[in-house]
Amino acid sequence: MANYTDGNTLVCGIIGNPVRHTMSPLIHNTLAQQTDTNLVYVPFEVPEDGLKAAVKGAFELGIRGLNVTVPYKSDVIPYLKYVDPMAEAVGAVNTLVRDEALKGYRGYNTDMTGLFRAMQEEGIELEGETVVILGAGGVARPTAHLCVNKGASKVYILNRTFEKAVEIAEDVGDERVIPMDIADYKKVVESEKRYFVVQCTSVGLFPDVNSAVIEDKEFYKYAYAALDVVYRPLETKFLKLAKEAGAKTFSGLKMLLYQGVDAYELWNADRNVKITKEQADEIYKSLMLEVNGARNIILEGFMGSGKTTVSKLLADRLELELMDTDEAIEEAEGRIISDIFKTDGEEAFRQMETDLLETIVGEHWRDMVISLGGGLPLREENRKLLEKAGKVIYLKATPETVYERVKGDTTRPLLQTEDPLARIKELLSDRSEKYDAAAELVIDTDGKTPEEIVDEIINGLGI
Structure with missing residues (x-):
C-alpha cells in the first residue's frame, strides 16, 4: 500500500x-x-x-x-x-x-542503540568481550561509550593521531578504555587472542575501495567478528580481510537500518509499535539494492537467453517482485505482442516499451526484478531510462544456443522466416553492441544452469 x-x-x-x-x-x-x-x-x-x-x-x-x-x-x-x-x-x-x-x-541517540541492535541481530554480545575500535572520529566516541555501557572487558581505541584516542578515553572515563597509536596494533595481536573489531574511519569509503586502515592479515586472524561503519561499498577491503580470516562480518548499513528502526519506534511509542526482524530484513534488502545502484535488477538479452527463467528464480531468491515487460504490455493492451505487431506495427510496440520505462522511472518503482523484451534496449532513450531504473545485466548467449532454445516457438514475430538461425545471427550482430552499452554486468549463459546464472548475478552485484 x-x-x-x-x-x-x-x-x-x-x-x-x-x-x-x-x-x-x-x-x-x-x-x-x-x-x-x-x-x-x-x-x-x-x-x-x-x-x-x-x-x-x-x-x-x-x-x-x-x-x-x-x-x-x-x-x-x-x-x-x-x-x-x-x-x-x-x-x-x-x-x-x-x-x-x-x-x-x-x-x-539511536545511532548507539541501533548499533547495539545490529550487533545483537548478528549474534554479537559485548559483555565480557574485547573490542578494538579503529579510528577516533565521530562514530568512535559513541561506540566506545556503548561498549563500556554494555559490559565489554576491554576497549582499545587505535588511531593515527594518538591524542584523539586519548580524548575519547578520557571522555568515557573508564579504565577499560585503552588508547593506542594505530601503528602499535601488533601489541593488541600479541596480548589478545579474540576480539571484535569496529572500523570507524573513512578508509575504504568509495572511491578509495582498495584500502584498509590495517592491511596486515595477522591482525584479522583473531577477529571473531568485524563491523565497518562504511557501507559504500557494502564489502570494503576491511570486511574482505576479516571474512577471509573467518570472522563474521557486517557493514554499517545494518547500523543505519536499526538507528532508523529505533527512531521510528520512539515516534510511535504511543501505539506500542515494534518492528519485527522480518520487517527490518525487508528494508535491509532495499537498502542494499539502493547502495549498489540497483533499485531494480534488470535482465536484458536476446530471445532465448534465459531471461524468463532466470528472472523468476532471481525474484524468488531475493524475495522481490517480478515484472516481464512483454507481459506487462500485453496485460495493459489486452492483446498479445504478435497481434500488436500485426495491427499497429513494430514502432508502436517500441513506443509502448518506452512509455512503460518512463512510468517505472517517473513513479520510482523499485525492488523488482525486471525482464526486458529483447528489443527494448535498442532505443537510445530506453538505455538512458534503464540507467535510472536500476542495474542492467546482459544475459549473453551464442546464436546457436539461442536457436536451440527457440526453434520451436511460433509466437516470436521476428523469427517467422525460412532460415531462423541466419536471422538470429543477423539480429544478434545488430543488437549485441547496444546490449553491451546498456549493461553494467555481462554474464555468458552458454553451458550454465539457471541456478548458476542466478548465483553469478548475486555475486556480481555484491548482495
Whole structure:
C-alpha cells in the first residue's frame, strides 16, 4: 500500500546539511507502509544559521519527530527540552521526539542503540568481550561509550593521531578504555587472542575501495567478528580481510537500518509499535539494492537467453517482485505482442516499451526484478531510462544456443522466416553492441544452469 496523505497524516523527517542523498526516507516510508501508519518522512536541508529556527518551526508545524544528521548532532542539544542520559554522555543527538507537555522535543541517540541492535541481530554480545575500535572520529566516541555501557572487558581505541584516542578515553572515563597509536596494533595481536573489531574511519569509503586502515592479515586472524561503519561499498577491503580470516562480518548499513528502526519506534511509542526482524530484513534488502545502484535488477538479452527463467528464480531468491515487460504490455493492451505487431506495427510496440520505462522511472518503482523484451534496449532513450531504473545485466548467449532454445516457438514475430538461425545471427550482430552499452554486468549463459546464472548475478552485484 502506498503512502497517503490527508489532514491526519503524521510528518517526520531529517534535518542536516546536506541531506538530499539520504536513504532515511526509504527506511521510514517503508516502515509506515509495513505498520499501516498514516505517516510521511521527508528531508529538510537546514542552512548553517537556521538550526534554532528549524527546531522551533518544526514543533510549531506539528512535526512528530526528526532525525538529525551532520553537522547538527551536537549543535541541536541547546534547543531541546530534554536529552536522554546516553545521548548526553556522548554529546550527540540524532533523534528528536515531540513532547506536547514540554512544548518541545526530547533528544535521543539511536545511532548507539541501533548499533547495539545490529550487533545483537548478528549474534554479537559485548559483555565480557574485547573490542578494538579503529579510528577516533565521530562514530568512535559513541561506540566506545556503548561498549563500556554494555559490559565489554576491554576497549582499545587505535588511531593515527594518538591524542584523539586519548580524548575519547578520557571522555568515557573508564579504565577499560585503552588508547593506542594505530601503528602499535601488533601489541593488541600479541596480548589478545579474540576480539571484535569496529572500523570507524573513512578508509575504504568509495572511491578509495582498495584500502584498509590495517592491511596486515595477522591482525584479522583473531577477529571473531568485524563491523565497518562504511557501507559504500557494502564489502570494503576491511570486511574482505576479516571474512577471509573467518570472522563474521557486517557493514554499517545494518547500523543505519536499526538507528532508523529505533527512531521510528520512539515516534510511535504511543501505539506500542515494534518492528519485527522480518520487517527490518525487508528494508535491509532495499537498502542494499539502493547502495549498489540497483533499485531494480534488470535482465536484458536476446530471445532465448534465459531471461524468463532466470528472472523468476532471481525474484524468488531475493524475495522481490517480478515484472516481464512483454507481459506487462500485453496485460495493459489486452492483446498479445504478435497481434500488436500485426495491427499497429513494430514502432508502436517500441513506443509502448518506452512509455512503460518512463512510468517505472517517473513513479520510482523499485525492488523488482525486471525482464526486458529483447528489443527494448535498442532505443537510445530506453538505455538512458534503464540507467535510472536500476542495474542492467546482459544475459549473453551464442546464436546457436539461442536457436536451440527457440526453434520451436511460433509466437516470436521476428523469427517467422525460412532460415531462423541466419536471422538470429543477423539480429544478434545488430543488437549485441547496444546490449553491451546498456549493461553494467555481462554474464555468458552458454553451458550454465539457471541456478548458476542466478548465483553469478548475486555475486556480481555484491548482495
